[in-house]
Amino acid sequence: MAENEPQVNEFQEMIGTCDAILHVFKMIRKVAATDVPVMVTGASGTGKEMVARAIHQRSNRGKGPFVPINCGAIPRELLESELFGHEKGSFTGAYRSVAGTVERAQDGTLFLDEVGELPLELQVKLLRFLQEYTFERVGGRKSIKVDLRVISATNKDLVELIGQNQFREDLYYRLDVINISLPPLKDRGDDAIIMATVFLKNYASKIGKDIHGFSPEAITAIQTHSWPGNIRELVNRIRRAVVMAERTTITPDNLGLQFGSINPEPFVNGLGLKEAKAKFEAELLSAALARYRGSVQLTAKALKTSRSVIYHLIQKYEIPLTRLTS
Ligand SMILES: Nc1ncnc2c1ncn2[C@@H]1O[C@H](COP(=O)(O)OP(=O)(O)OP(=O)(O)O)[C@@H](O)[C@H]1O
Ligand SMILES: [Mg+2]
Incomplete structure (x- = not known):
């Protein structure tokens, strides 16, 4: 995502209908009313910052500032001064006194993003801060x-980091009083399609393009893609698709998801995954043999396998050998 683009979805509230996300919504409402420290965990792009902002907005600090600090993105020499601020002259280049993130979050919420990246010496300082909510600026x-x-x-497993002595257990218990864990997009059932539809509507109207929806193949593509980048990836693919679309519906190609062009209904035809794979393998082999006029050698090369594998498959699928050459 480009630097000048807002981190939070510019258009709407969090979307979700599956049980896991409904539970997250319930947790957000519950913890918003309190001041307890919350730890949001989940793979990259699952909406951790969105959850943090949602809690802040619904809390009685909602009118105060929401101040994020990305502990993984700031060089460690600068991190302490970034967090706690510094006094003029405290180090070379400190021409004036500057308030840190902690001070700027007064009456609001301090969002410690990628907290697993915090170097150990700063973990000690953060822990001390969290005991009394007092600190000194650097210098x-x-x-x-x-x-x-x-x-x-x-997005790290902090318990594992504790085991490797990379994260302090006492700090972990201070931060992880309440845990909100976000599932990956692929485990959210219909939410991918529901979100895709909302994002499509928003981006299409933003750039003034007349796009009604997704082709059936695009729906399949969205349902079957594994979404390693989760919702951030979905947002980006929809943006791309809206720009690329040449018709009034989005195709898998517009989304950059080629495999979605396989439509499972006629293809799988009531078969299970194992049978469908076998059918696909047999069809691919027949097609390759036909193209290479029955040459086992060329077929094996094209399919990046050995001749013995091809011979084995020919027998297994009882492929008629009309013009088998070698
Ligand atoms: N439930 C949701 N409904 C709508 N949009 C969402 C939802 N969850 C996340 N998004 C959008 O997905 C994008 C990524 O979300 P966010 O930045 O909160 O994720 P993250 O977990 O902090 O990601 P990263 O690990 O990359 O920092 C944002 O544009 C956000 O608005
Ligand atoms: Mg984030």
Whole structure:
């Protein structure tokens, strides 16, 4: 995502209908009313920041600031000053005093993003801060007290990091008082299609293109893609598709999802996955043998396998050998 684009979906609230997300919505409402630290976990692009903002907005700090800090994106030498601020002259280049993220989150929410990336020495400082909500700026002596709520997020397994002595257990228990875990998009049932439809409507109207929906193949593509980049990937593919579309419906090609062009209904035809795979293998082999005029050698080369595998498959699928050459 480009730097000048907002991190939060510019158009709407969180979308979700599957049980796991309905549970997340319930958790958001419950924790919003309190000040307890919340840890949001989930793979990249699953909506961790969106959840953090949703909690903030619904809390009684909603009118205060939401201040994110990406612990993984700031060089470690700068991280302490970024978090806690610094006094003029405290290090080379510190020409004036600057308030850190913690101070700017006064009356609001401090969002510690990618908290698993925090170096150990700063984990100690953060832990100390979380005990009293007081801190000193780098190079400063005055103790400053703030009133804020902490939400953190990570796509790392912190328990594993604790086992490797890369994350402090005491800090973990301070941050992970309530855990909200976001499932990957592929496990959210119809939500992928529901979200895709909303994103499509929004982006199409934003750039003034008349697009009604998805072709049946595109629906299949969305349903069967594994979505390693989760909702961020979905947002980006829909944007791309809206730009690329030449007709009033989105095709798998517009989405950059070629495999979606296989429509499982006529193809699978009531077969299970195993039978469908066998059928596909047999059809592919026949087609390749036909193209190479029965040459086992060329067929094996084209299918990147050995001749013995081709011979084995010919027998297995009882492919008629009219013009078998070698
Ligand atoms: N449930 C949802 N409904 C609508 N949009 C969503 C939902 N979840 C995430 N998004 C959108 O998906 C994109 C990624 O979400 P977000 O930045 O919150 O994820 P993340 O888990 O913080 O990602 P990363 O690990 O890459 O930092 C954003 O554009 C966000 O608006
Ligand atoms: Mg994020």
